[in-house]
Amino acid sequence: MKITKNFIDNIIKDELNGDLSSLNNELKKLDKLSGCKYEMIDTHIHLVDFNQKTTGLKNLLVQMDKANIKAGVIFGLSVVKIWEEFESRRPEYYLDDDNACYYYGNTDAIVAREYLSLSKKDQKRFFPLMCGFNPMDLNSVEHIIQTYKTFPGVFYGIGEVFYRHDDLTHMTYGEPPRMNTLATKKLFEFISEYDLPLCIHNNITAPGVSDYPKFLHELETVIREYPKARLVLCHCGASRRLKTPYYTKMMARLFREYPNLYADFAWVVFDDIIALNEKSMNDWVDLTEEFNDRIMIGSDVLGNAFEEIGLINSRFNIFLDKLTPKTRENICVNNAINIYTKSKNKVEKNKKRVYPKLEDFKI
Template sequence: MKSFRGLIFSMIVLVGLLGIVIHAAIKSSSSPSPQRIVERYADCHVHLLDFLQNGEFMNSDKKFPGGEYGRQADTGRFVSLPFGERGRRIEALLESMEKAQVHNALVCGMPFIKKWSQNEPFQRPRYYLDSPSRVKPARDTDVSVGSAMLDYKIKYADNPDKLSKLKAIHPSLCGFDATDLGAVDLLIKRIKEFPEVWECIGEVMSRHDDLTNLTTGERPRANHPALARVCRFAGEHFLPVSIHHNIAPISRNSKEVKLPTYLNEFIELLEYCREGNNGCKVSTKFIWCHSGISRRIVINDLHFWIDEVLKEYSDQVYIDLSWVVLDDYVLPNLESWVKLISKYPDHFMIGSDVVGTVSRMDQTLRPYDELLEALPKNIRNKVAHDNFANLFERMGLMRKKNGLGDQGISLSPDYAFSDKLHVRPDFKKSYFMEKRIESLQSQ
């Protein structure tokens, strides 16, 4: 009898402990996220697709292989979605934006696809650094993004609330070869295929550390005739250009400091796309991805160089603070960057640079709160959200004013960009870096 009572008592204790554990787990899972520094964020750098041209999608109904967002546990990859189902990518994106308090996002595909080389048969690469195999231009990446937008619109055609959420997404064209003089024709083709979808061009891949080294054929640079054509087209049609152009070559280690020798190329593109120069009627707006930084880019006084660029071109250039620049340059020298951002409060943006993994948006943007908290209160909201939102609102209004669509761009069926324009652009030779080096040395 005593043993029976002891057993009953033990069971009661175990049930009680189990209840405490379950209650704690429920409380933990339902507790709100830590308080954010601001209420509204914008993400200026989202890749809906990865280097295999797939990415997360809403899969909570388990219709497709993989987890809640489609990731397959054994390979880490995602299945391709058929016609009519591609809007699931937009659903996952919108859910992730809501969780991250992101009210506006610049969204593109991925301009490259990673080749699986026969020399590396051991494991299929998913990221550009996973193996030494080459990357190739992904010409259909914009089709995937445009189709996702259309599938979402068709699915929710009778749901105004769902459709209104698309206003927060600003799709961008990136699937072209930046060394192809005919690249602008492909952009025009995509605009006509998906009218009133696109609001930007980019991420344009110019100089990009090891990614540049892995590309096949001609290597891109900012002052290339193909980009002169693309960027002049963009300016004339009020499309910002988001461009990745490293400020310097890669270094072998963190102590090997390089001069910003690639900066002059970017300046030459800015000058060529500046109102009044070379017959340019409308200055092109540029978002400089990652502030000109990527992996293994080591220069001194990055904040000085950004200051010098904005001093001359603040009417054209916006600074994207996404990816490695935050940890490598901004946070280690926070005081200087706060001073710089305060000097140009309308020209800085933050971004996650997620690559096909939109569910990581919240996690990736949270480290920016340290920067935002250090900024004056009247500037925080600008950097976190307003600068991005205001730029795209202005560009949208200009397109509408000029009969180029209500939000995304549309072109008339007979529109064509002349084969004679900017094929041999007269880039003005820049000595921007050299002049500032002399200034630095004299200080």
């Protein structure tokens, strides 16, 4: 039997005794969860999952069109999860079992190949970043330069680089990543030299001592030394199991002291901290209004779950409704354009930052 739309409609009518109004009301509720009601640039999209698998950028474009997303900042994942022989099922996420992860340089090649497979028109909707290196390795900048040379004209910057990252920190092979190292200073010198954006994951504290910002000094040590480095602190430095009553005050101080610091509202910072209650929501609205040129929003979706991107971003609607139109436009679109879209081809063409010379000044 051929199944037609009328056939399905008749079944629904029978179930609802001929009344479709209740069904239509439920469908309208679902429409509100299909994406952000305001056009946005999603600044936090992982093209792959923790097995380095992806359903592809063409599929992502379909989901973006459904979810009111005009463009996306995309990157891979710098680590891959090991599937040990004694595990009966392949782990899909880093917390699916207790086994380790390791750094995976090919993640940038996956991003580049997907990006280059698109038409020129569709490429304009993506801003790829690279992340496939060990941030504790003094060779990391050399690896980055080599990736730029291998895939010229693809990457707009660097990220998401994992430093302190709850359980992932001690599940990744090698020295636990932290920011106050020589390797990180070399990276900051590099991004300062070429004026590249860098987005990082760096928890500001650990779950057991979340009433105290244990790791914050690691971030500040570096960003204070490199005031020209454009740094995006993903999730505002938040992670799982952090109960931090000082968060808005901390972020306000960081924004005031470091004009080169930006942040995104992605992943758990929104659910666990910003939208915790009405007071918290209002405090973050005030913070966002004050620093409306420093904040962006993103889904933090993985490459095996692009169909969830609309539902994830619909969470922001209640927050965005509280903002002034100017602030809302900045965090939804303008800030992403200003931070991520102006750095293409700088490394490939050796376009270093030009500083004024002393002799140029007339006294």
